Amino acid sequence: MAKRIFEVYRGHEQSGQLESYTVDVDEGMVILDAIHRIQTEQAPDLAVRWNCKAGKCGSCSAEVNGQPKLTCMTRISDYENEGTITITPMKAFPVIKDLVTDVSQNYANNKAIPRFKPRPKDAEDGWRMKQHEVEKAQEMRKCIECFLCQDVCHVLRSHSKHEEFVGPAFLVRTAGYSMNPIDNEDRTEFLKERGGLGYCNITKCCTEVCPEHITITDNAIIPLKERVVDRYYDPLKSLVRLIRRK
């Protein structure tokens, strides 16, 4: 059994520090196991949010050596050459206590998205569609709301645009609605205004950290940006729309 040193953030929003814990590490342990061992053996008041321990609930998000991770899916052995392992809360959100952050802004952003609006049924028992037509929307449905993409997004993390930019997770949600073949809602104005899509400058960090491997930038954000271009920045399309109206 090897020993590893973990530096864990302890504190609240306004004050806190890294505290050092030496932990016995067994083969195959993940970061969340080490946190639980610290909680059990050394710091019973250490606050951590977790639930399924299977990478599906999205609760245990934190930063391991500065990189956003699901702690239940991150093996300690991945950091064999990095000495001390630092565990901090997600930096884009206010800290409630220790590793637990206040992610409630995300729920407000979610509410701002125009709801799913199905077109009239085309059969007695519902709608008819082919598998290939729903693939684009299905990719977006893989989101587990871990908010790692929100955490790594520099628009939120460094520029604090939480009120003006819904963030990658909710652009994925919007894409999931809008690309659904039976959805009839127009979300273009939302994307440009309240959604703040123009703040995204395509740095692809959200795609890099997504534990569900959703191609967030290429399959959600860029297609949505192109839809905004269709409406607001394409003079040819504007001309066509003007002629059609007449």
Add this chain to the structure above:
Amino acid sequence: MESSVGTRQDGFAKTDRLDRWWLPPLSVFVGLSFFGAYATWAVIQGNNYFVDPYLSPFYSPCIAASCPESIRFLGIAWWPFSPAILMMGVILGFRGTCYYYRKAYYRAYFMDPPACSVGEFRGENYKGENSFPFIIQNLHRYFLYASIVVWLFLTYDTGHAFFFEDGFGVGLGSIVLLINLLLLSGYWFGCHSLRHLLGGNVDCYSCVLGGNVRYKAWKGVTWFNKKHMNWAWFSLAFVCLTDFYIRLVAMGAITDPRFF
């Protein structure tokens, strides 16, 4: 660790990351600067860009009056500078507003951010692509439209590279130009805007005219799009290499081997 939002670390390059996060942006900076500098130099030269039947891709289409007769189009007489500068706006615009290159230079040149989870210069004045100059990125599809013309001419000029004074033949230059065309085509056919315009803007393929064809077109572009970064780099490097090869042959520094 005091801060206004969360435990974020304000300040350039501040991070808890222990890996070599600075290596990718530095590599992109060096790569883009090198190829950008070479391309600028090659475009400004205005000489050694043609040796029958090879035309440097930087000069395709050659539309100034100063262009050699066998590859000249339009023949714009009032243009006193290098003929390549006339078409440079299209190429620069297409690559400059490309979604991949945006990621590359926002990280490597503007450090916005330099890497994921790494602190940057600007604070709350950040506007992203909402205001000038970056709002211009939204015109990417117009550079795409313009580049179709350039691509067609490049295809013609590549075909021309197989026709020597004594008829059809294949030289090393012909093969170099063909590879260049294939790489540029791979980059062009993976364009995000093209992907959107061909079928990405359709949500219900069975609800629109030609939906099946549009779905297949979207799928095809998606195949190229998945490796858009690779196509972007290989095509950029090879277009410079192609120009360099033709330049050396035109200068008489090397002889172009003829296979048949």
